[in-house]
Amino acid sequence: MVKFSYTYNKIKKYNATTMTNLLKPAPLPDVRRDYTLTPSRELDSMVEIGTAGADVLIDEAKILGIIERTDKAEPVWRRYLQTQEQASELERAVVERQLGEIALFRMVIAQHTGEEDKSQDIGAIQEVLFDYYSPELFQAALRQKIDMIASLDIPKELEYTRALLLDTLESHQDDGQATELEKPTDETLSQIGNWLHQQFDDLFDMIDADGRKKYDATSIAHYFQMALDSTPALRENGWVVEVVEREKSVISVHAADKKILIAKQRVATSEALKKVIVHEVFGHALRSAIAEENGIEVGQQGTATYARFEESLMIALEQCLAGEYKPERGIDHYLAVGLSVTEGLSKDEIARIFKTMHVLQKSKDGLTDDVLAKSHKATAEQIRRTFAGMTDVDDGIAYRKDIDYLHGLNDSWKLLNFIAEHNIIDTAMPWLLAAKFNPFEVNERAYVNKFIPMPQELEAFFLNVDEREKEAA
Numbered sequence: 001m002v003k004f005s006y007t008y009n010k011i012k013k014y015n016a017t018t019m020t021n022l023l024k025p026a027p028l029p030d031v032r033r034d035y036t037l038t039p040s041r042e043l044d045s046m047v048e049i050g051t052a053g054a055d056v057l058i059d060e061a062k063i064l065g066i067i068e069r070t071d072k073a074e075p076v077w078r079r080y081l082q083t084q085e086q087a088s089e090l091e092r093a094v095v096e097r098q099l100g101e102i103a104l105f106r107m108v109i110a111q112h113t114g115e116e117d118k119s120q121d122i123g124a125i126q127e128v129l130f131d132y133y134s135p136e137l138f139q140a141a142l143r144q145k146i147d148m149i150a151s152l153d154i155p156k157e158l159e160y161t162r163a164l165l166l167d168t169l170e171s172h173q174d175d176g177q178a179t180e181l182e183k184p185t186d187e188t189l190s191q192i193g194n195w196l197h198q199q200f201d202d203l204f205d206m207i208d209a210d211g212r213k214k215y216d217a218t219s220i221a222h223y224f225q226m227a228l229d230s231t232p233a234l235r236e237n238g239w240v241v242e243v244v245e246r247e248k249s250v251i252s253v254h255a256a257d258k259k260i261l262i263a264k265q266r267v268a269t270s271e272a273l274k275k276v277i278v279h280e281v282f283g284h285a286l287r288s289a290i291a292e293e294n295g296i297e298v299g300q301q302g303t304a305t306y307a308r309f310e311e312s313l314m315i316a317l318e319q320c321l322a323g324e325y326k327p328e329r330g331i332d333h334y335l336a337v338g339l340s341v342t343e344g345l346s347k348d349e350i351a352r353i354f355k356t357m358h359v360l361q362k363s364k365d366g367l368t369d370d371v372l373a374k375s376h377k378a379t380a381e382q383i384r385r386t387f388a389g390m391t392d393v394d395d396g397i398a399y400r401k402d403i404d405y406l407h408g409l410n411d412s413w414k415l416l417n418f419i420a421e422h423n424i425i426d427t428a429m430p431w432l433l434a435a436k437f438n439p440f441e442v443n444e445r446a447y448v449n450k451f452i453p454m455p456q457e458l459e460a461f462f463l464n465v466d467e468r469e470k471e472a473a
Helices: 016-023 028-035 060-083 089-113 119-129 135-150 156-170 186-210 217-229 232-236 270-293 310-322 331-341 347-362 369-386 401-421 425-432 442-449 458-472
Strands: 046-050 053-057 240-244 251-254 259-263
Touching: 028 060, 028 089, 046 369, 053 347, 053 369, 060 089, 089 119, 089 442, 135 156, 135 331, 135 347, 135 401, 156 347, 186 217, 186 270, 186 310, 186 401, 186 425, 217 232, 217 240, 217 259, 217 270, 232 270, 251 270, 259 270, 270 310, 310 401, 331 347, 331 369, 331 401, 347 369, 401 425, 401 458
Parallel strands: 240 259
Antiparallel strands: 046 053, 251 259
């Protein structure tokens, strides 16, 4: 793990609170609870898309907030490394990851407020934080997107627009680099789906008997709490669910606080409710609770690379539960990053490509003002995520975090296909849910194995994965 030594030239003098924190280093779980900075929140940006092009902006209040939070957090993380000499390799990896993200935050702010261009530095930090970005996987995403667009059912008057878009996308193809995207077999969808239903059928039967078409946040919370209370690891470790005021209609799991938070405006159909129960309760929360139950301390809040795998595993499990593979998941995020990082396109060019894609995807019943408005909104959201915080950076620099979706799905389907093919679901699935870890990382896998041994049948699978990674390196 590369150590980040970047020092921000505008750090204020430590206040009394910060000095107290330096003198009394807390255990890592407490440091993570109180000083973890979340990239999606810190770098969240405003977007402007018009005839002149696309731009992302960070308002002054957010800039001051990032400076304040990083000034408080960075010395605490560094102090932990200096004072906890017995910290394990995995604990140090968690700290180094957070310091790397803080370095990125500081560079982004320096780019916005300073006079010197920090584009090269921002790009270099991301090369370390997201060193698993793959031009080959980008090419696979590009090829899949081209096929999807070619097969769209669109009005005749948009055929010329589609042809132009396909020409643009095909100009960036490199078939020599493309890899094959993993996808689930029918057996995987069926067998993993059946296993999920066997685990949670009582709760799902109650939802079906309820008969409602829509569930508001309070009703979602009711079933979430039932799921928590019916699962010993979650119930006995004190997990709770809360409905909260928040701007975005999201559900989030806070492992450090043992809480699942639901935005008060959130609604769900019965089928969507089943999916989010599997995703949030029996996925994110349960992995944390089982880790706590078995003393897997780093795996309770997550290893350094767990996020590359966990969210995608939950998406894959949702699709298995529904018995339906959705090949579009994660594609747009990897495509947008790849068009920037590998192909060097500007925000403006990427926005134009995505605006056209969204128009085609939404115009089955004709091109209307509503279609144009929704396409504009979807494009702005994509640019906001792909270039979060990347104000005034050089072309070819994007915020790479969202590559995790397709990267993790590729790994998840590969692993789940093996598990289904070798009929080891009953032993392999509990092991996968044993902690918030990434089984494709050797050190993280070995760490969890000390507490909950990996099924022997999986050894051949990961031996093959490890050997291929060595060859690629």
